[in-house]
Structures are given as structure tokens and as C-alpha cells.
Amino acid sequence: ATGRGKTKRSMLCLRNVAPAPFLAPRLKQARSTVLFSATLNPRRFHADMLGLPTGSAWIEVESPFQADQLRVCLAEHVSTRYQHRQASLGAVVALIAQQYRERAGNYLAFFSSFDYLQQVTALLREQYPDVPFWEQTRGMQEAARSAFLDRFTEHSKGVGFAVLGGAFA
Structure with a gap:
């Protein structure tokens, strides 16, 4: 609160920017897990951030689309x-x-x-x-x-x- 009777609004935002401690135990218990995204690069960074077990298989595939198939408006x-x-x-x-x-x-x-x-x-x-x-x-x-x-x-x-x-x- 301010000194003149006006209140100041505040907002608290909590974001889990490092989910590995929460995900790693669950991924370890799973028989298998499939994660996919067009944005999981660099690989090591995302593997660490997501808590992937060491030695997890990682496959990168080429896009099935050609550049001339894209039109952005x-x-x-x-x-x-x-x-x-x-x-x-x-x-x-x-x-x-x-x-x-x-x-x-x-x-x-x-x-x-x-x-x-x-x-x-x-x-x-x-x-x-x-x-x-x-x-x-x-x-x-x-x-x-x-x-x-x-x-x-x-x-x-x-x-x-x-x-x-x-x-x-």
C-alpha cells in the first residue's frame, strides 16, 4: 500500500523453468516415453532440462515438407x-x-x-x-x-x- 490510501496491485507468476527434478523420477519409472517437438535443440540442454535418463534414444527426422509448401500470411x-x-x-x-x-x-x-x-x-x-x-x-x-x-x-x-x-x- 502507498502512503496516500491508494493500493498498488502486484502479480506473482510462478514458472517451472527447470522441470527436471519433477520429471526425472517419473521418466525413470516409465517403461517408455516419447517426446516430440520441432524445438528440442540443442539436444543436451533439453535432455537435462527435462530430466531424461542418460543414454535416452534420440531421433531427428527431416521435415516431410518442402519450403515451397509454406506460405505465411x-x-x-x-x-x-x-x-x-x-x-x-x-x-x-x-x-x-x-x-x-x-x-x-x-x-x-x-x-x-x-x-x-x-x-x-x-x-x-x-x-x-x-x-x-x-x-x-x-x-x-x-x-x-x-x-x-x-x-x-x-x-x-x-x-x-x-x-x-x-x-x-
């Missing part, structure tokens, strides 16, 4: 921050529909919450009924997860909607 006019989400719905839906119509194929669209995802899909369904899509739902069981993933085939076309940090991220 920035939508600087759209803010998906929490306070701007309602205002962003139309622009997000229009961008997804435009991309799909320009080059029909398989897409994954990730959202920060189920609520935001559902607002976007409701508007997409209303404004662009020709754009096929399927969506992750809360508490999806294994069969539904498999069905979601099975929709992505070499010949399928549509947009899969999922939640960041969820089963499909």
Missing part, C-alpha cells in the same frame, strides 16, 4: 486478444473462408478457447455454408478424436477447428 488488421475477440469474429471467418476458397485443401485452425472456436464456427456456418469444417469439442472421447483426425485424408478438403493446448495441438 500476416493479418495485422485482426486482433484476437480477449478484449477484441467479439470484434474479430467477422474478419477471422472471412480470412478462413477466403483461404479455403482460394486453395481448397485441408486446414487446421487453432483457437485459444472453446468459446472463441464455437463463435467462429457458428459465424462460418451462417456466412459460408459451402466451406466444410469439423470441430474439436469439449471432453472429446477417443473415438471422436480418431474420427476428427480421420477426416484429414489425401483427397479430403475442409477446415478442422481445434483448441490450442488441447488434444490436437
Whole structure:
């Protein structure tokens, strides 16, 4: 508190930046563990930080994608921050529909919450009924997860909607 009756707000953030002491005993008890990421380099640093047992197998594979398959587009006019989400719905839906119509194929669209995802899909369904899509739902069981993933085939076309940090991220 300050001397003039005003209070000062403080925020405490705890982050586990060195999880090895917590993970190592569990990894040691496991029969097997598979970790995968595009960002586990440098190897020794991440092995130490994650508490991997000495002599753990480590496999690096080449990306199956070619550089010409990547296209990065920035939508600087759209803010998906929490306070701007309602205002962003139309622009997000229009961008997804435009991309799909320009080059029909398989897409994954990730959202920060189920609520935001559902607002976007409701508007997409209303404004662009020709754009096929399927969506992750809360508490999806294994069969539904498999069905979601099975929709992505070499010949399928549509947009899969999922939640960041969820089963499909």
C-alpha cells in the first residue's frame, strides 16, 4: 500500500523453468516415453532440462515438407486478444473462408478457447455454408478424436477447428 490510501496491485507468476527434478523420477519409472517437438535443440540442454535418463534414444527426422509448401500470411488488421475477440469474429471467418476458397485443401485452425472456436464456427456456418469444417469439442472421447483426425485424408478438403493446448495441438 502507498502512503496516500491508494493500493498498488502486484502479480506473482510462478514458472517451472527447470522441470527436471519433477520429471526425472517419473521418466525413470516409465517403461517408455516419447517426446516430440520441432524445438528440442540443442539436444543436451533439453535432455537435462527435462530430466531424461542418460543414454535416452534420440531421433531427428527431416521435415516431410518442402519450403515451397509454406506460405505465411500476416493479418495485422485482426486482433484476437480477449478484449477484441467479439470484434474479430467477422474478419477471422472471412480470412478462413477466403483461404479455403482460394486453395481448397485441408486446414487446421487453432483457437485459444472453446468459446472463441464455437463463435467462429457458428459465424462460418451462417456466412459460408459451402466451406466444410469439423470441430474439436469439449471432453472429446477417443473415438471422436480418431474420427476428427480421420477426416484429414489425401483427397479430403475442409477446415478442422481445434483448441490450442488441447488434444490436437
